[in-house]
Amino acid sequence: MSVKEAEGQVSPPSDDRTPRRSGESHARGWRGVGWGFIVKLILVALVNAFGVMVVISAFRVESWFILGAMIVLVAAVDVVYFTRRALPLKYLLPGLIFLLAFQVFIFGYTAYIAFTNYGTGHAGTQEQAVEAALIQGERRVENSPTYPLAVVERGLGELGFAINDDGTVLVGSELEPLSEVGEMGAGAPTDVPGWTIVERSRLLSDQALQQTVIDLRVPVSDDPNDGSIRSRDGSSGAVYESTLVWDEQAQTITDTTDGTVYHATDRGSFVADDGSSLPAGWFVGVGFDNFVKIFTDPRLAEPLLLVAAWTFVFAILSVLVPFALGLLFALVFNDPRVRGRRVLRTLFILPYAFPVFLSALVFRGMFNAEFGVINDLFFFGANINWLGDPWLARFAVLFVNVWLSFPYWFLVCTGALQAIPTDALEAAEIDGAGRFRRFWSIILPLLLVSTAPLAIASFAVGFNNFTVIYLFNNGGPPIPGAPYGLGYTDILISAIYDISGVSGGAADFGLASALAIVVFIVVGVIAAISFRQTRRLEEFQ
Amino acid sequence: MRKHIGTGIAVLATAALLAGCSSAGEDTDSGEQAIDGEGQTLTIWVDENREPAVEAAAATFEEETGATVELVQKNFDDIRNDFIAQVPTGDGPDITVGAHDWLGALVAAGVVNTIDLGDKASEFEQVAIDAMTYEGQLYALPYSLETLALIQNVDLVGEEAPTTWDEMIEVGLASGAERPFVISTNGQTGDGYLMYGFQTSFGAPVFVQDSSGSYTTEVGMGGAAGEAFATWLGANGEAGTGYISTTVDYAINNELFNSGAAPFTVQGPWAIGEYTDVNVAVNPIPSAGGEEAAPFVGVQGFYLSSQSENTLLANEFLVNYLGTEDAQRALYEADPRIPAWSTLAEEVAEDPIIAGFLASSQAGVPMPSIPEMGSVWDYWNAAESQIITGQDPVSTWNTMITELSAAVAG
Numbered sequence: 001m002s003v004k005e006a007e008g009q010v011s012p013p014s015d016d017r018t019p020r021r022s023g024e025s026h027a028r029g030w031r032g033v034g035w036g037f038i039v040k041l042i043l044v045a046l047v048n049a050f051g052v053m054v055v056i057s058a059f060r061v062e063s064w065f066i067l068g069a070m071i072v073l074v075a076a077v078d079v080v081y082f083t084r085r086a087l088p089l090k091y092l093l094p095g096l097i098f099l100l101a102f103q104v105f106i107f108g109y110t111a112y113i114a115f116t117n118y119g120t121g122h123a124g125t126q127e128q129a130v131e132a133a134l135i136q137g138e139r140r141v142e143n144s145p146t147y148p149l150a151v152v153e154r155g156l157g158e159l160g161f162a163i164n165d166d167g168t169v170l171v172g173s174e175l176e177p178l179s180e181v182g183e184m185g186a187g188a189p190t191d192v193p194g195w196t197i198v199e200r201s202r203l204l205s206d207q208a209l210q211q212t213v214i215d216l217r218v219p220v221s222d223d224p225n226d227g228s229i230r231s232r233d234g235s236s237g238a239v240y241e242s243t244l245v246w247d248e249q250a251q252t253i254t255d256t257t258d259g260t261v262y263h264a265t266d267r268g269s270f271v272a273d274d275g276s277s278l279p280a281g282w283f284v285g286v287g288f289d290n291f292v293k294i295f296t297d298p299r300l301a302e303p304l305l306l307v308a309a310w311t312f313v314f315a316i317l318s319v320l321v322p323f324a325l326g327l328l329f330a331l332v333f334n335d336p337r338v339r340g341r342r343v344l345r346t347l348f349i350l351p352y353a354f355p356v357f358l359s360a361l362v363f364r365g366m367f368n369a370e371f372g373v374i375n376d377l378f379f380f381g382a383n384i385n386w387l388g389d390p391w392l393a394r395f396a397v398l399f400v401n402v403w404l405s406f407p408y409w410f411l412v413c414t415g416a417l418q419a420i421p422t423d424a425l426e427a428a429e430i431d432g433a434g435r436f437r438r439f440w441s442i443i444l445p446l447l448l449v450s451t452a453p454l455a456i457a458s459f460a461v462g463f464n465n466f467t468v469i470y471l472f473n474n475g476g477p478p479i480p481g482a483p484y485g486l487g488y489t490d491i492l493i494s495a496i497y498d499i500s501g502v503s504g505g506a507a508d509f510g511l512a513s514a515l516a517i518v519v520f521i522v523v524g525v526i527a528a529i530s531f532r533q534t535r536r537l538e539e540f541q
Numbered sequence: 542m543r544k545h546i547g548t549g550i551a552v553l554a555t556a557a558l559l560a561g562c563s564s565a566g567e568d569t570d571s572g573e574q575a576i577d578g579e580g581q582t583l584t585i586w587v588d589e590n591r592e593p594a595v596e597a598a599a600a601t602f603e604e605e606t607g608a609t610v611e612l613v614q615k616n617f618d619d620i621r622n623d624f625i626a627q628v629p630t631g632d633g634p635d636i637t638v639g640a641h642d643w644l645g646a647l648v649a650a651g652v653v654n655t656i657d658l659g660d661k662a663s664e665f666e667q668v669a670i671d672a673m674t675y676e677g678q679l680y681a682l683p684y685s686l687e688t689l690a691l692i693q694n695v696d697l698v699g700e701e702a703p704t705t706w707d708e709m710i711e712v713g714l715a716s717g718a719e720r721p722f723v724i725s726t727n728g729q730t731g732d733g734y735l736m737y738g739f740q741t742s743f744g745a746p747v748f749v750q751d752s753s754g755s756y757t758t759e760v761g762m763g764g765a766a767g768e769a770f771a772t773w774l775g776a777n778g779e780a781g782t783g784y785i786s787t788t789v790d791y792a793i794n795n796e797l798f799n800s801g802a803a804p805f806t807v808q809g810p811w812a813i814g815e816y817t818d819v820n821v822a823v824n825p826i827p828s829a830g831g832e833e834a835a836p837f838v839g840v841q842g843f844y845l846s847s848q849s850e851n852t853l854l855a856n857e858f859l860v861n862y863l864g865t866e867d868a869q870r871a872l873y874e875a876d877p878r879i880p881a882w883s884t885l886a887e888e889v890a891e892d893p894i895i896a897g898f899l900a901s902s903q904a905g906v907p908m909p910s911i912p913e914m915g916s917v918w919d920y921w922n923a924a925e926s927q928i929i930t931g932q933d934p935v936s937t938w939n940t941m942i943t944e945l946s947a948a949v950a951g
Binding site: 368369385478 | 622627629631645650654655659786787789851854857915918
């Protein structure tokens with residue numbers, strides 16, 4: 001569009017019959033009815049409304065990161081769609097936003113977790129860990145009866161508990177231990193001299209008050225070791241004693257029963273001098289620890305090396321074998337002498353049409369040593385342990401993956417073969433090149449030009465082919481003595497799944513994220529190198 | 542920082558759906574003792590099966606208090622991790638349904654609050670209260686038990702329950718069925734949970750229990766007792782008699798039992814629904830090693846979040862609305878498991894199948910809920926799987942004990 005022409009003109013909405021200046025975008029045009037601009041205005045207004053709504057919601061749940069990100073995004077949308085300069089961005093912005101939200105953010109967040117010890121026992125902040133320790137350290141005194149209780153108040157909101165101890169009414173507050181104030185029958189105290197009873201209805205409709213009542217501890221006597229009354233429901237109380245004391249200055253938690261002092265460590269847990277620790281920890285940054293652990297922890301490194309090696313073998317063979325097989329069938333069915341090619345081609349594409357989830361499970365049953373159809377039919381009932389032997393299990397899972405993916409290569413190669421110019425082949429034939437020579441020097445190089453990038457993509461998919469591995473044998477059979485239940489057919493991605501503890505067991509999100517980043521780097525580097533190599537193939541064009 | 546990022550991009554997409562905060566209810570102090578929870582919201586996570594029952598208790602609660610109860614239906618298997626991940630960010634529920642063996646992990650994550658049932662505790666089966674107790678503190682309101690038992694095909698072997706493994710095999714062989722006994726090993730993965738009854742009959746518990754019955758972190762499967770169990774497992778594995786085989790997973794196990802190919806199996810109450818074609822009787826697991834077989838007992842209950850903003854209200858709901866016979870009955874009817882409420886358990890024990898599981902549970906031990914249990918499964922299952930496939934039982938088992946002890950020690 002001619003920016004210069006439109007620049008600086010505030011064109012008043014003119015007569016309907018004036019044609020729109022040629023070259024001006026519909027979305028800018030004010031001539032004519034100006035529908036284009038109105039539609040744009042409505043669309044951007046909707047986007048803005050949605051953005052403002054998210055900002056308000058984010059403000060309510062105090063999610064500052066999302067609030068900030070949303071303000072920036074909405075501002076960006078407005079600037080891009082209402083200035084004249086950012087024309088390319090008008091097309092790119094929606095995609096960019098989704099790229100940021102669903103790729104860059106996720107990768108960044110994974111990287112962030114990889115440098116922490118987030119996982120079992122390190123789930124929250126230190127404040128929450130202390131809170132949990134204090135909750136866990138507070139015990140009901142054995143044999144303490146449950147007293148009917150009323151929450152009472154006096155003066156400027158000083159709260160206290162009044163309890164009925166076998167007909168004796170006792171009352172106290174945080175600063176004042178329990179003292180006797182009267183007698184009554186059964187039930188919660190209803191009349192406490194000097195205090196007003198806080199109605200239960202008021203108690204339960206006021207969140208702040210609830211929290212105060214939950215946190216209120218009324219000492220039984222002047223001696224703190226006698227414990228204190230606490231209430232969990234505002235209508236009954238019992239004597240509790242706290243065994244753990246938090247000292248914020250010194251960053252220690254002391255166990256008053258045996259005097260053990262737990263120090264906060266920079267690894268996010270409370271550890272005593274004798275090495276014992278409190279159950280609840282918090283998550284902290286641990287630098288490169290997780291990455292170091294992957295390569296140096298002897299119990300983890302060895303199985304992981306095995307898993308990594310198998311991952312490469314599996315990924316490479318999952319490309320080469322189906323490619324060779326698919327190409328073979330493509331060549332065969334490309335020959336006009338084959339009868340019923342259409343029907344046969346359709347049949348060969350069938351495995352590709354079945355969902356992986358179904359076929360992996362079906363194969364799992366078929367490979368079953370005792371009940372499976374493969375041993376029964378093809379090996380005359382021999383008891384071949386397909387799933388229990390490391391090498392046989394690897395062969396079986398590869399077989400399944402080849403069966404699932406060769407039709408894809410069959411399709412791709414069929415298409416690529418038909419695109420190869422026949423004159424080159426005819427010329428070669430006239431020059432006396434044999435069938436094999438024609439294939440090796442003309443067909444294959446030309447074929448690779450279009451299929452090599454697909455092979456790289458397929459390698460990346462095979463490298464992270466969680467579905468087949470997980471469904472077929474769940475990574476089994478297990479490697480003896482390996483942690484996290486790693487198995488001989490586990491690939492890195494299923495190992496990450498096991499380590500993350502999503503399926504139960506101990507979770508170590510930090511370690512799983514670190515491993516995920518290693519995998520990302522490996523796949524990225526291999527893909528980058530391969531794409532460089534494929535450029536050479538284009539010389540054949 | 543996590544709090545702000547951790548809520549994730551999902552919020553971007555779903556922010557529109559986020560419920561607004563409550564406006565503080567008008568404080569109408571009418572002087573009567575009716576609770577007025579107007580404007581307060583309790584969020585409860587339940588799974589599909591239990592939702593209707595909790596719904597009923599929640600309706601009563603809403604009616605009587607004026608508070609709002611929001612039920613969020615979740616997949617049971619996701620609850621543990623989601624609860625641990627979301628409570629610290631402030632997005633978690635006030636109450637969630639859960640299994641007792643999560644307790645250690647929940648305590649380590651600091652996401653659960655202790656509860657005090659007071660005198661109500663005596664209304665529950667002791668094993669259920671014990672299971673929900675961690676280091677002397679009660680953390681959940683229990684409501685049901687589940688355990689494994691010996692399920693037998695009445696038409697093939699009669700009602701008579703075998704008391705030992707050898708007797709069971711003998712009866713099974715005499716019945717003329719294809720195989721005397723079948724048990725799932727979850728394919729190649731191995732299943733220490735299902736085998737545990739046989740393992741404890743050799744006196745090899747997974748962790749040593751102290752005098753009060755709580756589990757210590759000392760692995761108890763080693764030594765002569767563990768080796769005896771491993772030897773027995775190998776002798777009945779694929780290299781031995783072949784009664785226990787890694788070719789059997791849950792589905793195949795149920796298929797074999799239901800078709801009459803095997804007269805005996807060890808399974809839990811969840812599998813009973815699969816056995817539509819046979820008449821079954823349920824009995825305690827027979828002993829393989831001379832001592833009483835003690836399978837794991839699992840307990841389900843309701844946990845209270847440590848970060849709840851309505852602790853009092855949540856407590857009220859938990860103890861006085863879910864901790865009642867009516868509510869427990871509704872839960873039983875919605876999802877028939879052995880009730881943890883004693884009088885109810887006696888009542889439903891008239892059903893012979895439930896009675897069989899109940900009898901088995903009385904011999905059982907609670908599944909350890911210490912966080913260390915999380916690292917046990919993988920090693921333990923794998924070792925059993927290897928022994929069954931014919932690797933040397935004693936050395937495989939001892940290797941596992943060594944690795945496991947190292948992992949547990951951190």
